[in-house]
Amino acid sequence: MKTFIASSPHVARVNRVDRIMLQVLLALIPGVLAMTWYFGWGLLINMGLAIVFALLAESAVLLARGRSPLPAIGDLSAVVTAVLFAISVPPILPWWLTLLGILFAIVLVKQLYGGMGYNPFNPAMAAYVFLLVSYPVAMTNWLTPSMLAEHHLSFMESLRIILDGSLPQGLTWDAITSATPLDEMRGKLDQNLTLDQIRQSPLWGNFGGRGWEWIAAWFLLGGLYLLWRRIITWHIPVSMLASLLVCATLFWTLDPQTHPFPAFHLFSGAAILGAFFIATDPVTASTTQRGQIIFGATIGVLVYVIRTWGGYPDAVAFAVLLMNIAAPMIDHYTQPRVFGHGGKGI
């Protein structure tokens, strides 16, 4: 009788990469639906394009490397990158910018470093930053949230804007786009308006930007799901949000008229999304528990610093990329005490 010769353990493994990625995608659904609700079909069109581009790009590179593309496509990591990218960019981004961004993310940032598991930078965030510095106008062309918009773009209208950049009859860009809450806050603060004056605008909701606050809340729900399913641990999201909150609260208490209220920082930009879905990307984050707390907390501080004194209104992508560089060093200096090496037990 022939039996299988193999290394222990011999029972079914409990985790699988593709199942983990699938859980991440599931957890993104509430936030994505909320975004679609407030910003229209453009997001889903972009997302579809991004996924197709990502899978094609991944396959092309793997074929060029003489490997079968099937396992890599099956692990769903390229899909997660594409979805996160589509969530981060404006919903009416021209298709060729999506293509450019995805090529940058998959080919340069991911595959040229060796593919899945080897990339030092978060591909979606690197692509976002690449487009933001190269095409700042297109990348800040955000739509007005639906409850404030005069015109709701239909699916076909969104598709035409994305594919050939033509607006529906009688509409101007100004009519359908508006500043993001973070942009609005920065611009108004630069004009030396007080917070009370700034908050007169209909752009503000109960605890963040109108619409944006609920998108963040739905992403928070997805993040809690990931925690519950133990796809991620609390270390990075909690430390990142806590440090952001501490910074924001500190400056807000010093002067509540020139510094935005703490909830603004959590619920107006990509803080929640970043904390649960982007900073937690295992490949590019710190892996030790203490390291993850340092990693997350520093991202939180950097987000506050860049938002408040930096050149760009939102900072999650920059902060995450900066800390991606630091992750290996953080890991090196935060190794846990190994069993039997000193400590109180001995």
Next chain:
Amino acid sequence: MAVAQASITDRRLWTFHGGIHIPDEKALSNAAAIESIALPRRLLVPLQQHIGAPARLIATVGEQVLKAQMIAEPTGLVSSPIHAPSSGTLVAVENHPVPHPSGLTAPCAVIETDGSDSWAELPPPLTDYPQLDPERIRERIRWAGVVGMGGASFPTSVKLSPGTERQIHTLIINGAECEPYISCDDRLMRERAGHVLEGVRIMHHLLEVKQVLIGIEDNKPEAIEAMRLALTETDMRAYTEIVPIPTLYPSGGEKQLIRILTGKEVPTKGIPAQVGIVCQNVGTAAAVADAVLEGRPLVSRVVTVTGRAIANPRNLQVPIGTPAEDLIAHCGGYRETPARLICGGPMMGFTLRTAATPVTKAANCILALTAEESPDPGPALACIRCGRCAQACPASLLPQQMYWYARAKDLDRIQDYNLFDCIECGCCAQVCPSHIPLVQYYRFAKTEIWSREQEKRKSEQARARHAAKQARLERQEQERQAKLRKQKEAMAAKAPADPDKVGQQKAAIEAAKQRVAAKRAAATDEPS
């Protein structure tokens, strides 16, 4: 079991980092009482079944041997004898596959049993052991070939004589049996609790410890209850406690169990004795009782035969050397073709190449898993650095970093990450979403390091030999030179013995010089 639950003491327990919860699968076999099997026709008794120096064969091929007759004797302090597990003819000593991860063959004594199972004359029982010289009891345990039966198979008598420089205060009896599927220790405790405790009592006497803690995972309430009940019938209650511990793999690891029960960590590269503790398995305790109280050597053990590929999973009392296929046949054979045949548990056991492999003193389980229970994990994917391995590691290692360095064959860096603190429990590989056979990488790295160290030792020896040779040659050369010098000096000392002769020579040379000078002067004076 309500009784067991109710009587859990408030003893403080500690925890270790990580560990995993896996289906324990004990129900397949733990209801089956220990039963004996029909005497196998042929026994393949490996001559090395312990850690340490191999035993030396003392029986001759062709000899009629009796059950419990010593056929191989220990060859050093850390060594252990082998006894014939049944009576019959020693027909050969030849290489056969033995339970070993590499599928290695090793010398085995092949005994054709005669079916009478007649015993050799046994040494007298030492029932009065508390009055005897402890050395005599240790010698008995050593004679009986008792080794650690939890898997490590370290000679027990050595562990029971921990020297005088360290005070041993606690004896821990390992009844955790944390590996899934295995139920032999569970059955042993349920059915022979008193016997186990007798062994514990002997070990307590030898070590003169203050307390004995018997750790049992709480998924074995019947064993806990049986042990508690048996304990009430002994005089050991003052110093012995049965301690249920939470079921969490690998709580039965020696270092983990010590940590759980005492809060102490065995230092890296150290042994439990360094923290005043000795740890023994329940099966070992029973074997010690056999040896001391009945004069019986270790010739059989309880083996769990289980897995869903086995028709009727059982716990069997098996003569050492019985081929695994005999055990499987006793359990009704295979229900379906097993995907893997394993010696030991599913987490740390190793696959057997052939069912003809014999049972040894350390073999606690023969596990035949179906393809459904043990699916092929498929090709390993790239590590996504998720850190689940580090969360699961009971030694608080960073398995992922060790994996990178093992892959890169960076043997220095992997030791910086404390490779040798890895107990190969398999938790990391079990939770790895990329299905990387992590433990295999660590075993590889350890073996590489060992062989490199061996190479280094060898080359150091060669260098020392070379240096010695150089020194010898140099010394010989010096000696030769010294000899020559001596000869010269001796000659020189002989020659100038007559000072007049030297004076005459000098005068002659002087005279010759003058003659030459005169000639030259004459030549230049001559005008041309």
